[in-house]
Amino acid sequence: MHVHERTRDMSDQSDAVQAEADKLWRIRHSASHILATAIQEMFPEAKFAIGPPIADGFYYDFDLPRPLSTEDFDEIEGRMKAVVKANQRFERDEWSKADAREFFADQPYKLELIDGIEGDTVSIFKNGPFTDLCAGPHVGRTKQCKHFKLLKVAGAYWRGDENRPMLQRVYATAFAKRDDLDAHLHMLEEARRRDHRKLARELDLFDFNKLSPGAIFWRPKGWASYLQLQAYFREIEQKNDYVEICNPILYSKELFEQSGHWDHYRDHMYIIRGGSESEEAGEESHNVTYGLKPMNCPDTMLFFGSKKRSYRELPMRVAEFGMLHRNELAGALSGATRVRQFCQDDAHIFATEEQIPGEIDNVLALVDQTYSMFGLDYHFELSTRPEDFMGEVEVWDAAEDALKTAIDSSGRDYKINEGDGAFYGPKIDIFLRDALGRTWQCATIQLDFQLPRAFDLTYTTADNSERTPVVIHRAIAGSLERFFAVLLEHFAGAFPTWLAPVQVKILSITDDQADVAWEIARDLRASGVRVEVDDRSEKIGKKIAEAEVSKTPYMFVIGKREAEAGNVAVRTWTEGRRGVMAVADVKAEILERIANRTLDAKVEVSAISQLAAAADEADAAPPEY
RNA sequence: GCUGACGUAGCUCAACUGGUAGAGCACUGGUUUUGUAAACCAGGGGUUGCGGGUUCAAGUCCCACCGUCAGCACCA
Numbered sequence: 001m002h003v004h005e006r007t008r009d010m011s012d013q014s015d016a017v018q019a020e021a022d023k024l025w026r027i028r029h030s031a032s033h034i035l036a037t038a039i040q041e042m043f044p045e046a047k048f049a050i051g052p053p054i055a056d057g058f059y060y061d062f063d064l065p066r067p068l069s070t071e072d073f074d075e076i077e078g079r080m081k082a083v084v085k086a087n088q089r090f091e092r093d094e095w096s097k098a099d100a101r102e103f104f105a106d107q108p109y110k111l112e113l114i115d116g117i118e119g120d121t122v123s124i125f126k127n128g129p130f131t132d133l134c135a136g137p138h139v140g141r142t143k144q145c146k147h148f149k150l151l152k153v154a155g156a157y158w159r160g161d162e163n164r165p166m167l168q169r170v171y172a173t174a175f176a177k178r179d180d181l182d183a184h185l186h187m188l189e190e191a192r193r194r195d196h197r198k199l200a201r202e203l204d205l206f207d208f209n210k211l212s213p214g215a216i217f218w219r220p221k222g223w224a225s226y227l228q229l230q231a232y233f234r235e236i237e238q239k240n241d242y243v244e245i246c247n248p249i250l251y252s253k254e255l256f257e258q259s260g261h262w263d264h265y266r267d268h269m270y271i272i273r274g275g276s277e278s279e280e281a282g283e284e285s286h287n288v289t290y291g292l293k294p295m296n297c298p299d300t301m302l303f304f305g306s307k308k309r310s311y312r313e314l315p316m317r318v319a320e321f322g323m324l325h326r327n328e329l330a331g332a333l334s335g336a337t338r339v340r341q342f343c344q345d346d347a348h349i350f351a352t353e354e355q356i357p358g359e360i361d362n363v364l365a366l367v368d369q370t371y372s373m374f375g376l377d378y379h380f381e382l383s384t385r386p387e388d389f390m391g392e393v394e395v396w397d398a399a400e401d402a403l404k405t406a407i408d409s410s411g412r413d414y415k416i417n418e419g420d421g422a423f424y425g426p427k428i429d430i431f432l433r434d435a436l437g438r439t440w441q442c443a444t445i446q447l448d449f450q451l452p453r454a455f456d457l458t459y460t461t462a463d464n465s466e467r468t469p470v471v472i473h474r475a476i477a478g479s480l481e482r483f484f485a486v487l488l489e490h491f492a493g494a495f496p497t498w499l500a501p502v503q504v505k506i507l508s509i510t511d512d513q514a515d516v517a518w519e520i521a522r523d524l525r526a527s528g529v530r531v532e533v534d535d536r537s538e539k540i541g542k543k544i545a546e547a548e549v550s551k552t553p554y555m556f557v558i559g560k561r562e563a564e565a566g567n568v569a570v571r572t573w574t575e576g577r578r579g580v581m582a583v584a585d586v587k588a589e590i591l592e593r594i595a596n597r598t599l600d601a602k603v604e605v606s607a608i609s610q611l612a613a614a615a616d617e618a619d620a621a622p623p624e625y
Numbered sequence: 626g627c628u629g630a631c632g633u634a635g636c637u638c639a640a641c642u643g644g645u646a647g648a649g650c651a652c653u654g655g656u657u658u659u660g661u662a663a664a665c666c667a668g669g670g671g672u673u674g675c676g677g678g679u680u681c682a683a684g685u686c687c688c689a690c691c692g693u694c695a696g697c698a699c700c701a
Contacts, residue, residue: 059696067629154696155628162698166628169696197694201636210674210692268700295701324701329626330692332699344701420700429701441701479701510658537658545662559660569661577661 023139024176028053030090030127030138031080031145031174032060037130038079039064039170042072048132049109049158049167056184056437057173061156063109068168073150076170083142088128090138094121100133109158147181148174151188191435196485197335199493203550205501206336214333214340216481221501224530226484228499230321232597233345233477236366242317242347247299249323253289258454259298260390261291264423268326269294292325297424297448297473300348301455304469309459314469315355319347321480336485337440343480349472350452350459353402356470360406360428360445363474367430367443370476374487375603378442380412381429383420390423391450399447400426424450425473435489442483446473494551494573496601498594504531505552506568507543509559511535516563520556520583527591544571553600554590556583574600 032051035058039046043064051060095103097114100122104110110133114122125134127142139145149172156169175181192198200206205222208215218226237244250272256262261269272290293299300318309316321343328340349359371378382403385396403426407414414428421427430443448471451457458466477483487495497503504524506517514535521531532552534543540557547555556568562580570578570586593600 069629152695153629156697157627160698162627166697168628171696208693213692326700329699331626331628331697334694338700342701436695444701475701477701482701507661509660512658539657539659539664540661541659542663543661548662555661557661561660571661 025053026137026139027145027176028058028174029136030142031148031172032058033090033125033127033130033132033134033138034080034083034142034145034148035060035076035150035170035172036062036132037083037128038076040130041079042075047107047109050113057151057171059156059169059171061158061167061169063165063167068153068170070150070153072153077148077150080148083128084146085143086128087141087143089141090136091126092136092138093124093126095124096121100124103131104133145174147176147178148172149181149185191437194435194489194492195335196337196435196488199488200336203493203501205488208335212341213330214328214338216336216339216341222484224501225495225499226480229477229484229487230343230345230480232370233480234319234321236370236476237317237319237345237347240317240362240366242319244319244321245300245303246320247296247303247322249293249325250290251293251299253291255298255302256291259301259451260424260454261294261298264388264390265294266291268328270325270327293322294324294326296320296322296324296344296346297348297451297471298455301451301457301471304350304452305455305457309350309457309469311352311459311461311467313350314459315349315351315359317347317349319345321345336481337434339479339481342482344475345477345480346473346475349474350457350469351472352467353470356402356447356472357406357409359472360403360447361410363445363472363476364407364410364412364428366476371430371432371443373597373599374490375599376432376486376490378430378432380407380414381417381420381431382407382414383417383422383427383429385426386419386421386423388423389421391453395449396426399449403428403445403447422446422448422473424448427473432483432486434486440482440486442478442486443476444474444478447471448473491601491603494601495553496593496597496599497553497590498597500551500553501530502532502550502552503529503590503594504554504556505543505547505550506531506533506556506558507540507547508533508535509540509557511537512560513558513563517556517558520558520568523583524587524590527587529587529590529594547571548573554586556586572600574602 029052032053036048036051039060039062040048043062045065047063049061049063052058097117097120100114101111104114113133122133123135125132125136125138127138151171151173153168153170155166157166158164173181173184175184200222203221204219205225206216206218209217234244253262253271256266256269270292272292274287274289299322300320303318304316323341323343325341328338332338333340351359367378382400384400385393389396407428417429425446425448427444427446429441429445431439432442433439452468452471457469459469461467487499495501504521506521508514508517514533517533517535521533524531534547536543540559544555544557551573553573555571557571558568562568567580567582568586570581572578592598
């Protein structure tokens with residue numbers, strides 16, 4: 001029932017692979033009609049919207065007289081099975097628009113879809129009692145859609161517009177073979193197991209508290225890792241000629257009026273009227289309206305403008321790890337990936353227009369370097385001018401061209417995200433995928449001609465005239481909280497040694513080895529290694545089990561033999577039992593791995609993310625109707 | 626914010642159609658001194674998210690609020 005012409009060039013795929021993908025596509029598309037058939041039986045008054053195949057399955061949007069819940073799934077699936085068993089034929093027909101309008105007279109969504117179709121006729125597909133406006137293609141008969149499963153029901157706005165009615169969307173999946181369906185459901189289960197919120201609780205990294213919704217409460221272990229991650233990005237900056245500043249998080253609204261945030265971003269900001277509720281507070285603080293900064297750019301503009309600047313200083317790369325606050329809608333929050341308080345590995349590069357391509361190339365290189373170091377899978381998108389933009393269209397066009405040229409010449413693949421730029425400039429965004437296959441924007445490169453003007457920033461050129469610099473906003477991790485969450489899922493909680501909260505656990509076999517264990521621990525700690533000693537009077541098997549569950553990279557087991565010889569029996573997360581080693585040797589190895597940030601972790605690319613990535617490749621075209 | 630679901634001990638979960646809250650792990654005390662994935666005994670711990678309501682009686686039913694989850698919309 002939807003147009004899904006494959007627009008992309010498929011020459012890079014073998015015909016067999018393509019045929020397989022097309023078949024799956026048709027099965028899911030047909031399964032969505034079977035779902036609609038069941039719904040029509042249950043609710044004769046149901047209004048039907050759209051029901052396209054998607055990356056991992058399909059959905060159908062309905063307008064129903066009552067809310068559906070998962071308790072209805074048994075009945076719906078039962079009716080769907082009956083439709084499959086009846087082995088109805090999918091028959092295509094072509095109707096005049098007039099006939100279609102008459103047939104769908106009480107189907108407002110279908111009527112709207114008909115209005116949007118070009119030409120005088122529309123394509124119709126029928127199976128048994130169900131007739132739908134649909135471009136196809138479908139499988140021949142319903143029996144080809146045996147292996148399906150309803151997954152969830154949720155609200156979805158008609159045509160994705162929050163001002164239009166909210167429909168009920170049933171998500172489901174379907175496969176050609178029973179085994180494929182089972183494998184997929186198993187993967188969903190696995191994905192839940194590596195959910196960062198679950199891992200964070202189990203590994204004692206961070207948690208949440210309703211006293212500050214959308215904020216992370218870091219615990220010692222999580223914070224230890226977070227600081228390592230931040231240190232990495234700080235090091236990247238230092239090695240690439242960035243300077244770092246640190247500015248306030250609370251500003252008079254004047255700053256945001258000047259930056260444009262007051263006009264374009266106020267709804268997402270925390271505004272504080274008056275400085276204090278106390279009667280004792282000074283009059284001045286009562287009369288000023290403050291805002292918590294949602295971005296670091298305004299105060300970085302202040303920094304640049306704080307004195308006369310020379311062209312010799314450009315490009316000037318200014319980093320800041322400021323705490324940002326954004327008043328996100330309650331429904332938008334999602335663990336650590338979408339929060340209201342976070343910190344970015346943020347930097348603003350002040351440059352001449354000629355320096356733009358080189359600077360963008362530098363940032364792209366840092367993105368590649370960092371993401372490949374973590375073994376992450378990522379993709380690029382170019383976001384263009386939004387509706388609510390600042391400045392002139394010509395300047396925007398120039399900025400978009402500059403970004404496009406830079407990314408084109410780098411030879412990277414990317415897709416275009418129309419109208420998704422920041423209010424001050426277009427951007428290249430880099431997306432990562434979480435355990436559940438959802439993509440998250442992480443790295444970002446934004447080109448900005450607006451803020452330097454808004455702050456009247458200039459530098460003195462070689463011929464002693466004043467010019468306005470261009471600003472490149474960039475972040476490699478983006479939100480460190482989000483990046484941390486993605487890494488946590490990526491490694492399923494088992495960080496490489498350099499990033500692990502506890503890098504070594506020293507386990508004594510009897511109380512007699514406690515002193516030696518602590519001696520080794522003190523020595524390692526003096527070298528900067530994060531060590532814990534388990535000298536409880538527990539059996540070694542239990543200590544090992546707990547250390548394994550906590551996914552600690554190194555375990556040193558010390559019994560009488562090791563203590564006497566200056567050795568430890570080493571176990572590692574990745575290799576298991578390693579054998580007896582001299583303390584000095586294993587210490588050297590650990591220090592080397594930490595210094596090199598070795599990727600000594602098992603990175604199993606989750607099957608679901610592979611699958612979702614493959615689906616992206618296949619380029620799920622948005623349904624027209 | 627919208628639609629739906631959910632909220633019981635620190636964690637994971639029990640408690641039939643309303644009858645007055647229980648287990649494992651964790652924690653505390655003790656016994657055990659242990660050789661590579663989980664010893665034993667005992668104990669403490671919950672105004673069942675918060676506030677109303679219905680009822681002789683509410684973890685269970687109703688309402689409102691807070692929070693969480695999925696999706697939509699928004700976005701780093």
